[in-house]
Amino acid sequence: MATFLSNTLALAALLQAPAAAQAPVNGTAADSLPALREHLARDSTDGRAWLLLGRLYLERVADAHDPPHRALGDSAAVRALLDSADDALDRAGRLLAPSGSTPDGDSARVLRVAAWSARSHLAWEQRGINVGPQEWGPVPLDLKMPPVLDELGENLLRACPMWGVLLTANEADSYAAWYMRFARGLRPDLLTVPLAAWRSDSVLRGRIAADLKLGRHRDPDATLAELAKRRPVCVTVAFDRPPGPRIGWSTRPLLWVAGPHLKDDRVPPRDFVFAALRLALDDNDAWAQPALALYARAARATPALCEALKTFRLTNEIPSCRR
Known part of the structure; x- marks a missing residue:
């Protein structure tokens, strides 16, 4: 998303500090964090720096879910990163948009939703997909999204049949659907998962498969095909095409849908x-x-x-x- 700062090029322009305190232009998140913390110790009112810090924390959380999947082995450290991300992004939102809406302020708010989404996924991996906000929350009352994403999330949730699994494509539809499902409490029958996480995070996929009593498959598309035999599966049309070539997809407003009971719960396009x-x-x-x-x-x-x-x-x- 263009409104998000890139974690390295933006850092050099952002810090405006002596060269010794700056991260190299091609530095990693680990390289950048100390310099960014030092900058914020000098100027705690820099909203864009807080935004970048929150994004870097989220990148570390995402890295922990990559093989060998350190998130489960050190879940306390991952939760601490998520706490730090939430604090940084909350500060960023307040500083960048103290009243009303600004592009950077909205980015901070959306990324804060991303942090809470990551918190829910970590809890699902540890304790199962039936674990809700009462265990990994509570979701902050001041957590919010731009209205256009509220509307997008509500439209996507409405379009998916009862007891479906909604697979999302990108930051906009993923965080919008998650927010309306868990922060606003719409459609508690649905499970929302980014397709990228379904494919790349074998621990999360394995937990979902176990909880839904699916067979064990190493291939994400094979697991998805079995899931579509048990429950409705919805995929947002933000993708060029639906996943799983052996799945019989049908088109609905905003979604591709496969699975049982597809004649039920149709929402008219109007x-x-x-x-x-x-x-x-x-x-x-x-x-x-x-x-x-x-x-x-x-x-x-x-x-x-x-x-x-x-x-x-x-x-x-x-x-x-x-x-």
């Missing part, structure tokens, strides 16, 4: 709401573009969505709806 997207585009909100891109793909796959998009004066932004 019932989806895009008011926040219209406002976000008018305000040049940086998070409007990923939402618009997903909706544009959805309209190509489900032309009937154009009726609802027209209601919110969005057909000019959706090429397939201009025909």
